[in-house]
Amino acid sequence: MTVGTAAANAELIARISDLELVARIVVEGLVSGLHRSPFHGYSAEFSQYRHYRPGDDLKYVDWKLVARTDRVYTKQFRETTNMGAAIVIDTSASMAFPERPISKFRYSVVAAAALAHLVSSQGDGVGLVTTNAFLAPRPGRQHLRRLLAALSSTAATGSWRPAETVRRASERLGRRGLLLVFSDLYDQENETFAELRRAARMGHEVVLFQVISRDEIEFGYRRDVEFVDLETGESLAVDAAAARRDYTDAVTAFLESWRRRAGAEGFQYSLMVTDVPPDRALRNFLVARQTPQNR
C-alpha cells in the first residue's frame, strides 16, 4: 500500500488507529504541490498585500498604496516568529454520526491532526481545546505527540459548549493566532457565532470547518424511519421519502447561512463532507487559502 492510495481513502484512514501515522499520511498527500507554508503570520519579512479587513491593525496599512490606488491594502509578512494555532473540536454527540464509514468526529480528528502536524512542522505552536481537553499552543515534536495522544483519547459525547471551548482557545492564543474550529455547528448557533466573532475581534484568524456527512445533506432514507436525536435522545418517526424535500431545503439553507455569515465576518469557511478524503478536503482548503482573495 502506498501513502498516496492510503491518503485517498477516507474509510481506510478511519481504520488506522495511529493518529500520528494518519496525520503524516494526510500531510504528505496534501503538501505536495504547495510551494510554501500556507499559514502566514505578521513579521518583518514582507510577503504580500491583501485587502484590508475590519480589525486589521492600521499600522500594517500601506498608505502609499492607498494614495496610489484609492484602495486600502494591508501588508502581510512571512512568519518568521512562532505562530500560535489553536484547534477546537466539537465533541458533542452529534459529531459521532455517521457510524460508518467514518464519523464526523473521527474525520475532524484526522484533519485536525494533519493540520497540527503541518503547523508544528513549520516550527509554530499548536494547541487543542475540546470540552474535556486543553493543551496550550506550543511548538515542538513532543508537544505534537501529546496533542495527538489527546486527540486520540477524545470521544464525541455530551454537548457543544462554545463559551468554554472557543472562548478559552481564543483567550489562550494570546497574540494574534490561528483559530481552527471543527464542528457541525448544529448546536448553540448564535453563541458559537458570537464567540467566533469575538475571537476575530481579538485579532485571531478564524478558520471554520463545518463537518457534515453526505447522509445529512442528501437524506437518502426511504420508507418509515424513526430518527433518534444523538444528543437529546428525542425521536421522531416520519416517512423519510415524504420528508426529504423539506429536509434538504432546510439543510441547504442552514449551510448557506453559515457560509454567508462566516464570509461577512471574515472567517475562512470550509465545508467538509465526510465522504471526501481528508487530504483532498484539506488540500482544497489550503489552495483556496492561497488564492489572493483569501489572503
Added chain:
Amino acid sequence: MIWLYPPAAIALLALAAPIVVHVLVRQRATRIAFPTLRFIRPHRLASVRRRALDDIALLTIRLAIFAVAVAAVAGPFVATAARRREWDARTIRAEVFDPDSRYGLSRAVVWLERQPPGRREIVVRGPLPLGSLTATDIAMVPSHVGLRFERTSVPTATRTLPATPVIQNGRIVERETTLNAERTSVRDVAVTGTAAPAIEIAAPAEEHAAADGLRRALLNERIAAALPGRGARIMFASEAASLSTVSTAWIADAAARISRDTPWDVDLAFGSDGNRLVVETRMHATDARALTLVHVLARGLASPIERPADEVVPIPDAQLSAWTRGAGPVPEAAPEMIDRDDRRWLWATVLLLLLIESVLRRDRKQSGVAKGSARAA
C-alpha cells in the same frame, strides 16, 4: 328472505381485502440515530397513512356499493305478508291426461315443484282402470298437493290381447288373453314353428343328467318363449363370480325381473356375454327348485304383459274418493319457485349510491384543489 344464488355471497369476503392488505403491509419504522431533528418536519408515517382512513364517508359508500351489488347478484327475495296472501289466493293445477296415469302423476309432481309459489293441485283425467294408479303412486305425491280424479270414460267391458307365447313339445304356441273381469281367460290360438332352446344350461359333470332333464323341460313344459334375439346361459353349482358388467338394456331389465320373480332367497349373479344374459348360482341342477328357476329365467327373456291401460276393470269410486284431497297450504318457497326476485331494487340502490359516491368524490377533489391553491398562494 330467500337468496336465489347464495354462493354469490362469497364475494362479500372481498370486503375484507383492504383490512388484509393493511395488516400485511404493516411495517415497523427503522430506528436510526441522527445528529439532529431540527431539519426534519413531521410527516405522517407511510404505514400509518396506508392504514389511516382518510375519508370514512367515501369508504363507507364504496363498501356499501360493493355489498349491495353482491347482494343483488345473490338474488334476494323477501316473502312479505302480501306476497303470502297472493300465493294463498292462487292455485297451480297440473292436469294429467296420460293413459298411463302413474307416469303422468310423477311428471306432474316434478312440474309443480318448479312453479311459482301457490297452492298446488293435480287433476287426473281418464278411464282410470285398475292398476293404472296404486296407493304407492299416491303416496309419492307431496301431502300439500291436492288430488282430484275425473273419470272421463268407462273402460271397455271386454278386451282381447295377445299373450306371451309358450313352447310346448318343441313348438311355439301363440296365445291370447280375453279380459272380461272375473271371466278373463287365456287360450292357445296357433302353433307357429319349431322352437330353439334360448337358454343354455351348464352344470358339473355329475349333474349332467339333471341338466338334460331341465333342457327337455324347456322344450316341453309350456315355458314362456323368449323374444327373438334374446338368449341366456345359466351355470349351476358355480362358485366363481367373475362376470362381465351388464350394459345392455334388455339384459338389465331381464336380470331385474328374474331377481324379483325368484320365489326363494337364492344367490344369483348376473352378467353378460355379448348379447346374452349369463346367470351363475350355487344351486345345483339336481335341486328340486332348479326347474322353477329355469321357468323364471324363461319369463325374464319373454315379453312382459304389464299393460294396465288395457285393463277393463275400473278403480272403484270409493278408492278414488279416499285418494281425493284438497290443496294444502303454500309451502315455504324454494329458490327454484321464485319467478321474480327483488334484485331490481338493489340495483336501483347501487345506482343511487354510485351517484352519491361521484358527488362526494367531486366534492373531495374540489376541496383538495382549493387546499392546493391556498398552499401555493
